[in-house]
Amino acid sequence: MLSEEFLAILACPFCKAKVELVGKWLVCKNPECARKYPIRNDIPVMLIEEGDKYRETPVSELPEL
Numbered sequence: 160m161l162s163e164e165f166l167a168i169l170a171c172p173f174c175k176a177k178v179e180l181v182g183k184w185l186v187c188k189n190p191e192c193a194r195k196y197p198i199r200n201d202i203p204v205m206l207i208e209e210g211d212k213y214r215e216t217p218v219s220e221l222p223e224l
Contacts, residue, residue, distance in 0.1 A: 173207050183224040
């Protein structure tokens with residue numbers, strides 16, 4: 160799992176806003192951006208293309224990883 164220190168320095172690569180950990184996802188805190196990045200094998204996949212895939216998906220409906 161990701162440490163608190165590591166989470167504190169992570170930012171959305173698109174808008175540079177902070178992200179929050181929600182299950183196995185990093186969710187951008189900027190509501191206008193709303194990108195969601197998966198964490199696979201304990202590695203955040205912080206690619207804009209990945210965040211775009213789930214941009215319109217509500218947090219409660221994100222798939223299990």
